[in-house]
Amino acid sequence: MKYLIGLLLLLLTNLSYANNYLDKNLKKFNWNGIEVVWLEDSSFPTYNLTVYFSGGAIDESKNKIGITELMFNEMTSGTTRYSKKEILDVLEFYGTSFGASVTHEYSTFSLAGLVKDLEPSLKMVCHIFKNATYPVKEIKKTIKRAETGLKNIVNNHGGLASRVFREVSLQGTAYSSPVTGKLRTLKRIRAKDLHARLKHFNKKVKKRIYIKAPAGIAGVEKIISNDCGWSDNSKLTKPSLAKTKESTKDKNTIFFVPVPKANQAQIRIGTYLSSEQTKRDFTKNELASRYMGGGFTSVLMQELRVKRGLTYSAGAYASAQQMYGRTGINTFTKNETIVQTLNVIKEVIERESKEIPKANFSHLKRFLKGSYLLGLESSTAFLKNLLFFDHIGRPYGDIYKFPSEVDAVSLSEAQNKIKELYDWNKQTKLVLGNKKLIPVLKKAGFKVKVLDYKKYL
């Protein structure tokens, strides 16, 4: 676990040391045109291998939303040589965990297990990428299962609120659709569509491989180079932003999603961030969102939970990918206190964007720097960070600059950032709950626009 010692030293020392450290523990290779980032870690006889694809769900056609995730997930449904049962039997026998993650901008396929089983597991995964057949019967069954799951989301109020909120708050941008797909689009996806999508990812989409494992595992390069079917001509693609035009927001509008028998209301507040905003102010965005809702001492937790007992949890975020970002505030409260909770959030935003107490600000900086370090404690988490930095085009050395960047943010910059990110008048506001709340919200002066959740499934 040498890398961790190095990591802390880096955070405490300087960038030149950081570069030395990275030189020593982080190896880069080029295997048949594919860049490989290998973090040497011999603390356990285990590995984690992640294939990064520079493409995600953003270019899916309107009628085939969800195709990218389905393409990855259904690769195990069968190949020219193996049935689904045989594939699962091989991988699960080794105790290998595997799976894909799709965002709008990029996708990953990961596998993890014992080092001694890396080769046979990777061979199977490469075989799947090269020879997946997407049997029609299997695809139909999967889509049927997905339909059942989507319809049942009505009893997961938090999940449903976030799903509807994404579409409403990002309307007009290329990022509004759920990567998991929708009922109407999943039904239209055919095996040939999945074949075509996989071919696109195999041949056209740029890949990079991240490995956390002891050094010198023979055979991995040969398998990646020969068995996966990945072309070395694939190009790094950038997400297209053809339709980034946000809908106009009315500061008094609440989107309301009625669900049966709810005795609690979910609240989602947030907005879209442009690539300029996310790239320019990565650290300031992080600082502002953590101040608002990043821990027990965050201002929203203090005001909503600790001082008033209005909720069990409240959180804020300012997340970013390469070309876009989102801000958000998530909380919930009992039906009787929905208006009070909305008003408190509004007051908090307005107050903190004018005057953050100095003591709170220095507390926040210490919290942010310390939690950043602890967040990198596991080498798997560290590697994920490297992958994300590569995706957004930041050098690895920036990881070690973070503490000094936090220190450099002034009080007024933080206040301005809160105003910029969370300005009440610029946010989309959504409440999910019992329809009895509609007149309550109207009485409080909000324009209520009712949405049928079924249209968002």
Add this chain to the structure above:
Amino acid sequence: MKFVMQLIMLSLLATACSSSKNQETSMDAGAESVSFNAKKKTFSNGLTAIIVENPKLPVFSYYTYYKVGGKHEKDGVTGASHYLEHMMFKGAKKYKEGEFDKIVEGNGGSNNAYTTNDLTVYYENLPSQHLKKIIDVEADRMQNLALNTDSFEKERNVVLEERKMRYENSDRGKLYLNMMKAIFEKTPYGTSVIGKIKDLKSVTRDQMYEYFKMFYAPNNAVVVIVGDVDHDKTFDLLEDKFGSIPMNKKLKNYKESINSEKDFDFKGRYNGRKISLKGTSPSPNFFLAFKGVKIGPRDAYVLDILSSILGDGGSSILNQKYVLNKRPMLSKVGAGNYTLQDSGVFFINGELIRAANLKVIQNSLYKTLQKSCKKEITERSVQRIKNQYLVDMLSGLETNAGIAGFLGNREVYYGDYRFYTKETKIYNSITVDELKAACGKYLTKKNSIFLSIWNKN
């Protein structure tokens, strides 16, 4: 979050307490890759402490296990353990309300807690230079909790909101609560950890204080500290801060007076009894619950492996039979063996594809369990689970917190943090015949209850 951890504990107990022998990597090799520089000490007031030196990063994790949970609550104060867990963050004598979170987060740390039927567990992760302060804070709240009336009332609302979020507005939450209530009917595990609404609304500050004084004592606690710490210096710090806290000499007798071994004998109504709950999901979710086994006996380990063979992964028996077969009846299925300190429950849970019939699935499951146990449990399927357990165990040990939880659970349940070495031997020695026999012994209709929930019940 200070939250009830029941569902998560299911998976923790099913996986973290596991290690196994691989065909090629022997159990000993697996165990050899896991070694801890640990020392244990029991102080004169009964406090047990385990210190693990792990200097890879100058950070540490601090876990405190209090041996109090839902099973210790009398009628009228159900939910007290969990409510008290919330109040433990609300100030004591030396460190007033709000100071605890400020100390932890203001120094870059994080903290949280969870409550189960058997335990209440608190944990913090911080840079090492703050160890002394955290020991002081923990000692302060062990002996001098403030329980301020105002914050007690506010937190009552917070707990009620948590209850709504986890159980009242979630079909799965409701189903889980009712499963525990039914299978452990008339036993101390039959009341929910979150508590009855009427008790949460009526419990007084004085009742809570009495509960606190009884159970929050050094002879009812285990402290586990893992990280960049020194054994001897840390024991000295603990002696300095905790040494003067008197043990509760009444505790042992009190625990025996409220719960005898016989109290945990199954007393419910089983024999395939059906419980139909009204929910909001358009397709049914179900639990088929069987009388299980407490932590410790060999059969508990046998049932762990059996649950994984039946329900873990796509190649498991139930997934192959009901989800991935030609005409699926279920959109998802799983199995678990939830072993508690004094009893246990083995369950199968799933979600029906809309048209499927609940009665049909219940009867089909009984038949499948008996038939599959005879025919489909093989040396290979058992080895698959042993391999998976080994990978899971190693993956969980990447962080100080993972190690602290791993050792702490074993200390609390077995009285020996090193018990994992014995566990791996037990798991490795389990045979196909034992698994088949356990099926016939435990997974029978007469030992079971079938619960379902959806909007048509």
